[in-house]
Amino acid sequence: MTDLALVTARGLDVKLAGRRVLRDVSLSLSSGHLVALVGPNGAGKTTLLRALAGLVPSDGTIHVRGDALSSLSLRERARRFAYLPQGHLVHWPLPARDIVALGRYPHGATDPARLTATDAEAVLRAMQAADVMEFSERRVTELSGGERSRVALARVLAVEAPVILADEPISSLDPRHQLDVMKTLRAAADRGALVIVVTHDLGLAARFADNVLVLSDGRLVSQGAAAEALSEQVMAEVFRISAYRAEYQREAVIVPWAEI
Protein backbone atom coordinates (compact mmCIF):
# COMPACT_ATOMS: atom_id res chain seq x y z
CA MET A 1 0.00 0.00 0.00
CA THR A 2 2.96 2.35 -0.46
CA ASP A 3 1.16 3.87 -3.45
CA LEU A 4 -1.71 5.12 -1.31
CA ALA A 5 -1.73 8.89 -1.76
CA LEU A 6 -0.71 10.95 1.28
CA VAL A 7 -1.86 14.27 -0.11
CA THR A 8 -4.56 14.74 -2.73
CA ALA A 9 -5.96 17.96 -4.09
CA ARG A 10 -8.94 18.20 -6.39
CA GLY A 11 -10.01 21.23 -8.40
CA LEU A 12 -7.89 23.66 -6.40
CA ASP A 13 -8.70 27.28 -7.22
CA VAL A 14 -7.16 30.27 -5.47
CA LYS A 15 -8.03 33.92 -6.01
CA LEU A 16 -5.73 36.59 -4.62
CA ALA A 17 -6.91 40.20 -4.86
CA GLY A 18 -9.45 39.21 -7.52
CA ARG A 19 -6.86 37.45 -9.71
CA ARG A 20 -7.04 33.70 -10.26
CA VAL A 21 -3.62 32.48 -9.20
CA LEU A 22 -4.38 28.76 -9.25
CA ARG A 23 -6.77 27.20 -11.77
CA ASP A 24 -8.26 23.77 -11.26
CA VAL A 25 -5.12 22.08 -9.91
CA SER A 26 -5.52 18.41 -9.05
CA LEU A 27 -2.74 16.25 -7.75
CA SER A 28 -2.07 13.12 -5.81
CA LEU A 29 1.26 12.64 -4.03
CA SER A 30 2.67 9.72 -2.06
CA SER A 31 4.84 9.53 1.02
CA GLY A 32 8.53 8.84 0.61
CA HIS A 33 8.74 11.05 -2.47
CA LEU A 34 10.65 14.23 -3.14
CA VAL A 35 8.54 16.35 -5.45
CA ALA A 36 9.98 19.37 -7.23
CA LEU A 37 7.49 22.14 -8.01
CA VAL A 38 8.82 24.24 -10.89
CA GLY A 39 7.52 26.93 -13.20
CA PRO A 40 8.23 30.48 -14.34
CA ASN A 41 7.94 33.42 -11.95
CA GLY A 42 4.30 34.12 -11.11
CA ALA A 43 3.13 30.63 -12.10
CA GLY A 44 1.58 30.10 -8.65
CA LYS A 45 4.16 27.79 -7.05
CA THR A 46 4.26 29.56 -3.67
CA THR A 47 0.47 29.92 -3.69
CA LEU A 48 0.05 26.18 -4.28
CA LEU A 49 2.37 25.46 -1.36
CA ARG A 50 0.50 27.90 0.89
CA ALA A 51 -2.86 26.47 -0.20
CA LEU A 52 -1.69 22.96 0.69
CA ALA A 53 -0.60 24.20 4.13
CA GLY A 54 -3.97 25.93 4.55
CA LEU A 55 -2.39 29.39 4.72
CA VAL A 56 -4.56 30.82 1.91
CA PRO A 57 -8.25 30.08 1.44
CA SER A 58 -8.90 27.95 -1.63
CA ASP A 59 -11.84 26.43 -3.49
CA GLY A 60 -11.65 22.72 -4.14
CA THR A 61 -10.69 19.99 -1.72
CA ILE A 62 -7.42 18.98 -0.09
CA HIS A 63 -7.09 15.70 1.73
CA VAL A 64 -4.15 14.58 3.83
CA ARG A 65 -4.10 10.95 4.91
CA GLY A 66 -7.77 10.77 3.99
CA ASP A 67 -8.82 13.73 6.19
CA ALA A 68 -10.17 16.91 4.63
CA LEU A 69 -7.81 19.80 5.41
CA SER A 70 -10.80 22.01 6.28
CA SER A 71 -11.85 19.57 9.02
CA LEU A 72 -8.49 19.77 10.81
CA SER A 73 -7.67 22.22 13.60
CA LEU A 74 -4.81 24.68 13.07
CA ARG A 75 -2.60 22.64 15.36
CA GLU A 76 -3.43 19.36 13.64
CA ARG A 77 -2.60 20.94 10.27
CA ALA A 78 0.66 22.20 11.71
CA ARG A 79 1.58 18.68 12.78
CA ARG A 80 0.96 17.31 9.30
CA PHE A 81 2.48 20.07 7.19
CA ALA A 82 5.87 21.57 8.05
CA TYR A 83 6.19 24.79 6.10
CA LEU A 84 9.49 26.45 5.24
CA PRO A 85 8.84 29.91 3.76
CA GLN A 86 11.20 31.90 1.59
CA GLY A 87 13.75 34.16 3.22
CA HIS A 88 14.22 32.42 6.61
CA LEU A 89 13.13 35.54 8.45
CA VAL A 90 13.79 35.77 12.20
CA HIS A 91 12.78 39.04 13.85
CA TRP A 92 14.67 38.70 17.14
CA PRO A 93 18.25 37.52 17.76
CA LEU A 94 17.29 34.19 19.35
CA PRO A 95 19.69 31.27 19.76
CA ALA A 96 19.55 28.80 16.85
CA ARG A 97 18.46 25.99 19.18
CA ASP A 98 15.36 27.93 20.28
CA ILE A 99 14.41 28.47 16.64
CA VAL A 100 14.76 24.74 15.92
CA ALA A 101 12.71 23.96 19.06
CA LEU A 102 9.84 26.05 17.62
CA GLY A 103 9.38 23.11 15.26
CA ARG A 104 7.90 21.28 18.27
CA TYR A 105 5.33 24.06 18.86
CA PRO A 106 2.56 22.14 17.02
CA HIS A 107 3.20 19.25 19.40
CA GLY A 108 2.55 21.45 22.42
CA ALA A 109 6.20 22.15 23.28
CA THR A 110 5.83 25.89 23.80
CA ASP A 111 8.92 26.47 25.94
CA PRO A 112 12.31 25.54 24.40
CA ALA A 113 13.88 25.49 27.88
CA ARG A 114 11.43 22.82 29.06
CA LEU A 115 11.18 20.18 26.35
CA THR A 116 9.95 16.67 27.02
CA ALA A 117 12.36 13.83 26.20
CA THR A 118 10.44 13.14 22.96
CA ASP A 119 10.63 16.78 21.88
CA ALA A 120 14.30 17.14 22.87
CA GLU A 121 15.17 14.05 20.84
CA ALA A 122 13.30 15.34 17.80
CA VAL A 123 15.16 18.67 18.10
CA LEU A 124 18.47 16.84 18.40
CA ARG A 125 17.74 14.62 15.37
CA ALA A 126 16.75 17.67 13.32
CA MET A 127 19.87 19.60 14.32
CA GLN A 128 22.07 16.65 13.43
CA ALA A 129 20.29 16.07 10.11
CA ALA A 130 20.66 19.72 9.11
CA ASP A 131 24.18 19.93 10.57
CA VAL A 132 23.62 22.90 12.88
CA MET A 133 25.00 21.40 16.10
CA GLU A 134 28.17 23.49 16.06
CA PHE A 135 26.33 26.80 16.24
CA SER A 136 23.20 25.78 18.15
CA GLU A 137 23.89 28.38 20.89
CA ARG A 138 24.67 31.26 18.57
CA ARG A 139 22.10 33.92 17.75
CA VAL A 140 20.60 33.38 14.31
CA THR A 141 21.22 37.00 13.39
CA GLU A 142 24.97 36.42 13.74
CA LEU A 143 24.98 33.46 11.33
CA SER A 144 25.86 33.52 7.63
CA GLY A 145 23.11 33.06 5.05
CA GLY A 146 24.04 29.41 4.53
CA GLU A 147 24.05 28.67 8.25
CA ARG A 148 20.75 30.46 8.73
CA SER A 149 19.10 28.44 5.97
CA ARG A 150 20.24 25.25 7.69
CA VAL A 151 18.73 26.44 10.98
CA ALA A 152 15.45 27.13 9.16
CA LEU A 153 15.64 23.67 7.63
CA ALA A 154 16.30 22.08 11.03
CA ARG A 155 13.22 23.90 12.43
CA VAL A 156 11.09 22.34 9.69
CA LEU A 157 12.60 18.87 10.18
CA ALA A 158 11.97 19.07 13.94
CA VAL A 159 8.21 19.05 13.29
CA GLU A 160 8.67 15.48 12.02
CA ALA A 161 5.59 16.04 9.89
CA PRO A 162 4.54 13.58 7.20
CA VAL A 163 4.59 16.45 4.67
CA ILE A 164 7.38 19.03 4.28
CA LEU A 165 6.68 22.08 2.13
CA ALA A 166 9.85 24.02 1.26
CA ASP A 167 9.60 27.27 -0.68
CA GLU A 168 12.85 27.95 -2.58
CA PRO A 169 15.08 26.58 0.18
CA ILE A 170 18.20 26.77 -2.00
CA SER A 171 17.91 30.16 -3.69
CA SER A 172 20.72 32.48 -2.54
CA LEU A 173 22.93 29.58 -1.43
CA ASP A 174 26.29 28.61 -2.90
CA PRO A 175 26.49 25.29 -4.83
CA ARG A 176 27.90 23.38 -1.89
CA HIS A 177 25.10 24.52 0.43
CA GLN A 178 22.49 23.90 -2.28
CA LEU A 179 23.62 20.28 -2.49
CA ASP A 180 23.65 20.09 1.32
CA VAL A 181 20.06 21.26 1.64
CA MET A 182 18.78 19.08 -1.22
CA LYS A 183 20.51 16.03 0.25
CA THR A 184 18.97 16.72 3.65
CA LEU A 185 15.51 17.01 2.11
CA ARG A 186 16.16 13.87 0.02
CA ALA A 187 17.07 12.01 3.23
CA ALA A 188 13.83 13.18 4.86
CA ALA A 189 11.91 11.75 1.89
CA ASP A 190 13.86 8.50 2.12
CA ARG A 191 12.79 8.27 5.78
CA GLY A 192 9.17 8.35 4.60
CA ALA A 193 8.13 12.02 4.36
CA LEU A 194 6.52 13.63 1.35
CA VAL A 195 8.78 16.56 0.52
CA ILE A 196 7.58 19.24 -1.89
CA VAL A 197 10.29 21.69 -2.94
CA VAL A 198 9.67 24.85 -4.95
CA THR A 199 12.76 25.67 -6.97
CA HIS A 200 13.98 27.45 -10.07
CA ASP A 201 16.97 25.11 -10.32
CA LEU A 202 15.83 22.62 -12.95
CA GLY A 203 19.18 20.80 -12.78
CA LEU A 204 18.90 20.05 -9.05
CA ALA A 205 15.18 19.28 -9.48
CA ALA A 206 16.07 16.66 -12.08
CA ARG A 207 18.90 15.34 -9.96
CA PHE A 208 17.03 14.91 -6.65
CA ALA A 209 13.27 14.68 -7.36
CA ASP A 210 11.25 11.51 -7.90
CA ASN A 211 8.54 13.57 -9.39
CA VAL A 212 8.47 16.98 -11.04
CA LEU A 213 5.35 19.15 -11.19
CA VAL A 214 5.35 21.98 -13.72
CA LEU A 215 3.05 24.93 -13.07
CA SER A 216 2.32 27.51 -15.72
CA ASP A 217 -0.07 30.41 -15.28
CA GLY A 218 -1.79 28.70 -12.34
CA ARG A 219 -2.28 25.39 -14.16
CA LEU A 220 -0.51 22.10 -13.62
CA VAL A 221 0.72 21.45 -17.16
CA SER A 222 3.11 18.54 -16.75
CA GLN A 223 4.13 15.99 -14.15
CA GLY A 224 6.18 12.82 -13.88
CA ALA A 225 9.82 11.81 -13.72
CA ALA A 226 12.15 14.68 -14.55
CA ALA A 227 13.05 13.56 -18.08
CA GLU A 228 9.38 13.34 -19.13
CA ALA A 229 7.94 16.18 -17.06
CA LEU A 230 10.62 18.55 -18.33
CA SER A 231 10.41 17.38 -21.96
CA GLU A 232 11.76 19.52 -24.77
CA GLN A 233 8.21 20.61 -25.55
CA VAL A 234 7.52 21.71 -21.93
CA MET A 235 10.84 23.54 -21.76
CA ALA A 236 9.96 25.38 -24.96
CA GLU A 237 6.32 26.19 -24.17
CA VAL A 238 6.50 26.90 -20.42
CA PHE A 239 10.03 28.20 -19.87
CA ARG A 240 10.70 29.33 -23.47
CA ILE A 241 14.21 27.89 -23.36
CA SER A 242 16.11 24.98 -24.79
CA ALA A 243 18.16 22.72 -22.53
CA TYR A 244 21.18 20.48 -22.70
CA ARG A 245 20.01 16.99 -21.74
CA ALA A 246 22.10 14.01 -20.74
CA GLU A 247 22.41 11.26 -18.21
CA TYR A 248 25.14 11.02 -15.59
CA GLN A 249 25.42 8.27 -12.96
CA ARG A 250 21.93 7.14 -14.01
CA GLU A 251 20.37 10.52 -13.12
CA ALA A 252 18.83 12.91 -15.62
CA VAL A 253 20.93 15.99 -16.31
CA ILE A 254 19.12 19.09 -17.50
CA VAL A 255 21.02 22.32 -18.02
CA PRO A 256 19.13 25.38 -19.28
CA TRP A 257 20.97 26.43 -22.41
CA ALA A 258 19.40 29.13 -24.58
CA GLU A 259 16.23 31.21 -24.73
CA ILE A 260 13.94 30.62 -27.68
Added chain:
Amino acid sequence: MSIQNVMAPADIAARRRASVMAALVIVVVLLVLLSLGVGPVRLSPVSVIDALFGGGSDVQQVIVREIRLPRTILGLAIGAMLGLSGAAMQGLLRNPLAAPELFGAPQSAAFGAVLVIAFGLADVRSYALPVAAIIAAFASVFALLAIAGRNAGLLILILAGLAISSLAGAATALVMNLSSNPFVVLEIAFWLLGSLEDRSFRHVMLALPFIVAGAVMLLSQRHAFRALSLGEETAQSLGVDVGRLRLLVISGVALGVGGAVAVSGSIGFIGLVAPHLMRPLIGHDPTRLLVPSALTGSALLLAADIAVRMIPSTSDIKVGVLTSIIGVPFFLYLIMRERRALSGGVA
Protein backbone atom coordinates in the same frame (compact mmCIF):
# COMPACT_ATOMS: atom_id res chain seq x y z
CA MET B 1 26.53 14.89 21.06
CA SER B 2 23.90 13.88 23.60
CA ILE B 3 20.66 15.58 24.58
CA GLN B 4 22.15 16.61 27.93
CA ASN B 5 24.96 18.45 26.18
CA VAL B 6 22.59 20.27 23.85
CA MET B 7 20.30 21.32 26.66
CA ALA B 8 23.01 22.31 29.20
CA PRO B 9 23.48 25.90 27.95
CA ALA B 10 19.68 26.34 28.04
CA ASP B 11 19.70 25.36 31.71
CA ILE B 12 22.39 27.93 32.49
CA ALA B 13 20.38 30.62 30.72
CA ALA B 14 17.24 29.54 32.60
CA ARG B 15 19.05 29.82 35.94
CA ARG B 16 20.25 33.30 35.06
CA ARG B 17 16.74 34.37 34.11
CA ALA B 18 15.45 32.99 37.43
CA SER B 19 17.98 35.04 39.41
CA VAL B 20 17.11 38.19 37.44
CA MET B 21 13.45 37.57 38.30
CA ALA B 22 14.27 37.06 41.98
CA ALA B 23 16.27 40.31 42.02
CA LEU B 24 13.39 42.16 40.35
CA VAL B 25 10.90 40.87 42.94
CA ILE B 26 13.19 41.99 45.77
CA VAL B 27 13.60 45.46 44.22
CA VAL B 28 9.82 45.81 43.81
CA VAL B 29 9.17 44.73 47.41
CA LEU B 30 11.73 47.22 48.71
CA LEU B 31 10.18 49.98 46.59
CA VAL B 32 6.73 49.10 47.94
CA LEU B 33 8.00 49.48 51.53
CA LEU B 34 9.74 52.73 50.61
CA SER B 35 6.62 54.03 48.87
CA LEU B 36 4.58 53.33 52.01
CA GLY B 37 7.13 55.13 54.15
CA VAL B 38 7.83 58.27 52.11
CA GLY B 39 5.78 61.45 52.35
CA PRO B 40 5.26 64.44 54.66
CA VAL B 41 5.50 61.96 57.56
CA ARG B 42 8.48 59.67 57.04
CA LEU B 43 8.14 56.17 58.39
CA SER B 44 10.80 53.50 58.67
CA PRO B 45 10.22 50.18 56.87
CA VAL B 46 9.74 48.53 60.29
CA SER B 47 6.96 50.90 61.37
CA VAL B 48 5.44 50.60 57.86
CA ILE B 49 5.17 46.82 58.21
CA ASP B 50 3.91 47.30 61.77
CA ALA B 51 1.19 49.74 60.68
CA LEU B 52 0.25 47.55 57.73
CA PHE B 53 -0.65 44.70 60.04
CA GLY B 54 -2.53 46.79 62.57
CA GLY B 55 0.29 47.93 64.85
CA GLY B 56 1.63 51.42 65.59
CA SER B 57 -0.40 54.54 66.34
CA ASP B 58 -3.79 55.28 64.76
CA VAL B 59 -2.25 58.10 62.74
CA GLN B 60 0.42 55.81 61.36
CA GLN B 61 -2.21 53.26 60.43
CA VAL B 62 -4.31 55.84 58.58
CA ILE B 63 -1.27 57.18 56.75
CA VAL B 64 -0.01 53.79 55.65
CA ARG B 65 -3.23 51.90 55.05
CA GLU B 66 -5.56 54.56 53.73
CA ILE B 67 -3.37 57.21 52.15
CA ARG B 68 -0.23 55.47 50.90
CA LEU B 69 -1.41 51.90 50.34
CA PRO B 70 -3.88 52.68 47.49
CA ARG B 71 -1.28 54.91 45.85
CA THR B 72 1.32 52.16 46.13
CA ILE B 73 -1.01 49.44 44.84
CA LEU B 74 -1.86 51.64 41.86
CA GLY B 75 1.83 52.31 41.19
CA LEU B 76 2.52 48.59 41.33
CA ALA B 77 -0.40 47.57 39.11
CA ILE B 78 -0.28 50.41 36.60
CA GLY B 79 3.50 50.13 36.21
CA ALA B 80 3.17 46.38 35.68
CA MET B 81 0.41 46.85 33.12
CA LEU B 82 2.41 49.45 31.20
CA GLY B 83 5.55 47.27 31.17
CA LEU B 84 3.57 44.18 30.18
CA SER B 85 1.70 46.05 27.44
CA GLY B 86 4.96 47.40 26.04
CA ALA B 87 6.52 43.94 25.90
CA ALA B 88 3.35 42.47 24.38
CA MET B 89 3.10 45.18 21.73
CA GLN B 90 6.77 44.83 20.83
CA GLY B 91 6.26 41.07 20.57
CA LEU B 92 3.12 41.39 18.47
CA LEU B 93 4.64 43.90 16.05
CA ARG B 94 8.13 42.32 16.20
CA ASN B 95 9.36 45.87 16.57
CA PRO B 96 11.34 47.20 19.56
CA LEU B 97 9.86 50.66 19.09
CA ALA B 98 6.25 49.59 19.60
CA ALA B 99 4.36 50.91 22.63
CA PRO B 100 0.78 50.90 23.96
CA GLU B 101 0.42 54.46 22.70
CA LEU B 102 0.71 53.10 19.15
CA PHE B 103 -2.88 51.93 18.84
CA GLY B 104 -4.36 55.03 20.41
CA ALA B 105 -5.99 53.40 23.45
CA PRO B 106 -4.36 55.62 26.14
CA GLN B 107 -4.98 58.81 24.17
CA SER B 108 -8.60 57.83 23.64
CA ALA B 109 -8.99 56.94 27.31
CA ALA B 110 -7.61 60.38 28.21
CA PHE B 111 -10.06 62.00 25.83
CA GLY B 112 -12.98 60.13 27.41
CA ALA B 113 -11.94 61.30 30.85
CA VAL B 114 -11.32 64.88 29.73
CA LEU B 115 -14.78 65.05 28.16
CA VAL B 116 -16.33 64.11 31.49
CA ILE B 117 -14.30 66.74 33.36
CA ALA B 118 -15.04 69.46 30.81
CA PHE B 119 -18.78 68.92 30.83
CA GLY B 120 -18.66 69.20 34.58
CA LEU B 121 -20.20 65.76 34.91
CA ALA B 122 -17.65 64.80 37.48
CA ASP B 123 -14.55 65.95 39.26
CA VAL B 124 -11.31 64.02 39.03
CA ARG B 125 -12.21 61.80 41.97
CA SER B 126 -15.53 60.39 40.81
CA TYR B 127 -16.44 57.03 39.33
CA ALA B 128 -17.65 58.54 36.06
CA LEU B 129 -14.11 59.37 35.05
CA PRO B 130 -12.65 55.84 34.86
CA VAL B 131 -15.84 54.52 33.28
CA ALA B 132 -15.67 57.15 30.54
CA ALA B 133 -11.97 56.45 29.98
CA ILE B 134 -12.49 52.71 29.63
CA ILE B 135 -15.47 53.19 27.31
CA ALA B 136 -13.37 55.51 25.15
CA ALA B 137 -10.47 53.04 25.10
CA PHE B 138 -12.85 50.31 23.96
CA ALA B 139 -14.39 52.59 21.36
CA SER B 140 -10.92 53.29 19.99
CA VAL B 141 -10.11 49.58 19.72
CA PHE B 142 -13.47 48.92 18.10
CA ALA B 143 -12.84 51.74 15.63
CA LEU B 144 -9.35 50.45 14.97
CA LEU B 145 -10.61 46.97 14.13
CA ALA B 146 -13.50 48.33 12.06
CA ILE B 147 -11.22 50.59 10.04
CA ALA B 148 -8.42 48.07 9.61
CA GLY B 149 -10.67 45.05 8.99
CA ARG B 150 -10.47 41.64 10.55
CA ASN B 151 -7.53 40.32 8.57
CA ALA B 152 -5.58 43.55 8.37
CA GLY B 153 -1.82 43.49 8.15
CA LEU B 154 0.33 45.28 10.70
CA LEU B 155 1.00 48.29 8.50
CA ILE B 156 -2.72 49.02 8.24
CA LEU B 157 -3.12 48.55 12.02
CA ILE B 158 -0.26 50.95 12.75
CA LEU B 159 -1.59 53.57 10.34
CA ALA B 160 -5.11 53.27 11.74
CA GLY B 161 -3.73 53.43 15.29
CA LEU B 162 -1.75 56.55 14.42
CA ALA B 163 -4.87 58.18 12.96
CA ILE B 164 -6.96 57.30 16.02
CA SER B 165 -4.38 58.53 18.51
CA SER B 166 -3.97 61.78 16.58
CA LEU B 167 -7.73 62.23 16.50
CA ALA B 168 -8.01 61.57 20.23
CA GLY B 169 -5.22 64.09 20.92
CA ALA B 170 -6.86 66.70 18.70
CA ALA B 171 -10.27 66.08 20.29
CA THR B 172 -8.77 66.52 23.74
CA ALA B 173 -7.19 69.79 22.64
CA LEU B 174 -10.52 70.91 21.18
CA VAL B 175 -12.35 70.25 24.44
CA MET B 176 -9.79 72.34 26.33
CA ASN B 177 -9.94 74.99 23.60
CA LEU B 178 -13.73 75.34 23.83
CA SER B 179 -13.92 75.22 27.59
CA SER B 180 -14.96 78.62 28.97
CA ASN B 181 -13.90 77.87 32.52
CA PRO B 182 -10.16 78.41 33.08
CA PHE B 183 -10.22 76.33 36.26
CA VAL B 184 -11.55 73.34 34.35
CA VAL B 185 -8.82 73.77 31.73
CA LEU B 186 -6.20 73.84 34.45
CA GLU B 187 -7.71 70.78 36.09
CA ILE B 188 -7.64 68.90 32.77
CA ALA B 189 -4.10 70.00 32.02
CA PHE B 190 -2.85 68.77 35.37
CA TRP B 191 -4.83 65.55 35.13
CA LEU B 192 -3.31 64.86 31.71
CA LEU B 193 0.18 65.12 33.17
CA GLY B 194 -0.37 61.87 35.05
CA SER B 195 -0.29 61.39 38.81
CA LEU B 196 -0.97 58.85 41.56
CA GLU B 197 -1.55 61.51 44.22
CA ASP B 198 -4.58 61.33 46.52
CA ARG B 199 -5.89 58.11 45.01
CA SER B 200 -8.16 56.07 47.25
CA PHE B 201 -9.26 52.44 47.35
CA ARG B 202 -12.19 53.50 45.18
CA HIS B 203 -9.70 54.14 42.39
CA VAL B 204 -7.97 50.85 43.10
CA MET B 205 -11.25 48.92 42.91
CA LEU B 206 -12.14 50.61 39.64
CA ALA B 207 -8.84 50.16 37.85
CA LEU B 208 -7.68 46.83 39.19
CA PRO B 209 -10.31 44.50 37.62
CA PHE B 210 -9.59 45.94 34.18
CA ILE B 211 -5.83 45.77 34.67
CA VAL B 212 -6.05 42.18 35.87
CA ALA B 213 -8.34 41.18 32.99
CA GLY B 214 -6.03 42.84 30.46
CA ALA B 215 -2.96 41.20 31.95
CA VAL B 216 -4.63 37.77 31.92
CA MET B 217 -5.52 38.22 28.24
CA LEU B 218 -1.95 39.18 27.35
CA LEU B 219 -0.34 36.42 29.40
CA SER B 220 -2.72 33.79 27.99
CA GLN B 221 -1.08 34.40 24.59
CA ARG B 222 2.50 34.44 25.88
CA HIS B 223 3.80 31.43 23.96
CA ALA B 224 2.51 32.68 20.63
CA PHE B 225 4.90 35.67 20.77
CA ARG B 226 7.92 33.39 20.41
CA ALA B 227 6.43 31.63 17.38
CA LEU B 228 5.65 35.07 15.97
CA SER B 229 9.41 35.77 15.86
CA LEU B 230 9.39 33.81 12.61
CA GLY B 231 6.78 36.09 11.03
CA GLU B 232 3.00 35.83 10.91
CA GLU B 233 2.76 33.28 8.13
CA THR B 234 5.24 30.86 9.69
CA ALA B 235 3.59 31.29 13.09
CA GLN B 236 0.27 30.43 11.46
CA SER B 237 1.88 27.35 9.89
CA LEU B 238 3.01 26.31 13.38
CA GLY B 239 -0.59 26.37 14.59
CA VAL B 240 -0.88 29.92 15.99
CA ASP B 241 -4.20 31.60 15.20
CA VAL B 242 -2.62 34.94 14.33
CA GLY B 243 -5.91 36.81 13.79
CA ARG B 244 -7.17 35.80 17.22
CA LEU B 245 -3.81 36.59 18.81
CA ARG B 246 -3.87 40.10 17.39
CA LEU B 247 -7.42 40.68 18.61
CA LEU B 248 -6.64 39.44 22.12
CA VAL B 249 -3.46 41.49 22.45
CA ILE B 250 -5.03 44.72 21.25
CA SER B 251 -8.09 44.20 23.47
CA GLY B 252 -5.93 43.28 26.45
CA VAL B 253 -3.86 46.43 26.01
CA ALA B 254 -6.99 48.59 25.63
CA LEU B 255 -8.58 47.09 28.72
CA GLY B 256 -5.52 47.30 30.95
CA VAL B 257 -4.13 50.61 29.76
CA GLY B 258 -7.61 52.15 29.56
CA GLY B 259 -8.21 51.21 33.19
CA ALA B 260 -4.77 52.52 34.16
CA VAL B 261 -5.06 55.86 32.34
CA ALA B 262 -8.48 56.41 33.88
CA VAL B 263 -7.14 56.65 37.40
CA SER B 264 -3.63 57.97 36.79
CA GLY B 265 -3.84 60.19 33.71
CA SER B 266 -1.23 59.54 31.06
CA ILE B 267 2.10 58.11 32.16
CA GLY B 268 4.46 57.73 29.25
CA PHE B 269 7.51 55.75 28.28
CA ILE B 270 7.38 53.02 30.90
CA GLY B 271 5.91 50.59 28.36
CA LEU B 272 8.60 51.47 25.86
CA VAL B 273 11.58 51.42 28.22
CA ALA B 274 10.85 48.40 30.45
CA PRO B 275 11.38 45.68 27.79
CA HIS B 276 14.60 47.41 26.66
CA LEU B 277 15.99 47.36 30.18
CA MET B 278 15.32 43.61 30.35
CA ARG B 279 16.75 42.53 26.97
CA PRO B 280 20.43 42.60 28.03
CA LEU B 281 19.55 40.49 31.10
CA ILE B 282 16.82 38.16 29.82
CA GLY B 283 17.56 38.00 26.10
CA HIS B 284 15.39 38.91 23.13
CA ASP B 285 12.84 36.11 23.49
CA PRO B 286 9.52 38.03 23.43
CA THR B 287 7.77 35.40 25.59
CA ARG B 288 10.38 35.51 28.35
CA LEU B 289 10.33 39.32 28.37
CA LEU B 290 6.67 39.65 29.40
CA VAL B 291 6.81 39.09 33.17
CA PRO B 292 10.22 40.72 33.78
CA SER B 293 9.01 43.77 31.81
CA ALA B 294 5.91 43.95 34.03
CA LEU B 295 8.08 43.84 37.17
CA THR B 296 10.39 46.48 35.70
CA GLY B 297 7.38 48.65 34.90
CA SER B 298 6.25 48.39 38.53
CA ALA B 299 9.71 49.26 39.79
CA LEU B 300 10.01 52.25 37.45
CA LEU B 301 6.62 53.73 38.31
CA LEU B 302 7.04 53.14 42.06
CA ALA B 303 10.51 54.72 41.96
CA ALA B 304 9.22 57.71 39.99
CA ASP B 305 6.28 58.13 42.36
CA ILE B 306 8.65 57.99 45.36
CA ALA B 307 10.93 60.52 43.68
CA VAL B 308 8.15 63.08 43.11
CA ARG B 309 7.42 62.95 46.84
CA MET B 310 11.06 63.50 47.75
CA ILE B 311 12.10 66.17 45.25
CA PRO B 312 11.78 69.53 47.00
CA SER B 313 9.75 71.94 44.88
CA THR B 314 7.18 74.66 45.39
CA SER B 315 4.43 72.85 43.47
CA ASP B 316 3.98 69.11 43.05
CA ILE B 317 5.83 67.47 40.20
CA LYS B 318 3.53 65.03 38.42
CA VAL B 319 4.82 61.51 38.07
CA GLY B 320 3.90 61.35 34.37
CA VAL B 321 6.13 64.34 33.74
CA LEU B 322 8.99 62.72 35.60
CA THR B 323 8.74 59.38 33.76
CA SER B 324 8.86 61.19 30.43
CA ILE B 325 11.66 63.59 31.43
CA ILE B 326 13.85 60.71 32.62
CA GLY B 327 12.46 58.08 30.25
CA VAL B 328 13.10 59.81 26.96
CA PRO B 329 16.83 60.58 27.35
CA PHE B 330 17.34 57.11 28.78
CA PHE B 331 15.54 55.61 25.84
CA LEU B 332 17.73 57.59 23.45
CA TYR B 333 20.79 56.24 25.26
CA LEU B 334 19.44 52.69 24.90
CA ILE B 335 18.82 53.16 21.21
CA MET B 336 22.39 54.35 20.71
CA ARG B 337 23.82 51.49 22.78
CA GLU B 338 21.74 48.85 21.04
CA ARG B 339 21.93 50.41 17.61
CA ARG B 340 23.84 47.50 16.17
CA ALA B 341 21.77 44.78 17.82
CA LEU B 342 18.55 46.52 16.79
CA SER B 343 19.49 46.89 13.15
CA GLY B 344 20.74 43.32 13.18
CA GLY B 345 17.50 42.17 14.79
CA VAL B 346 15.51 42.41 11.61
CA ALA B 347 17.52 40.02 9.50
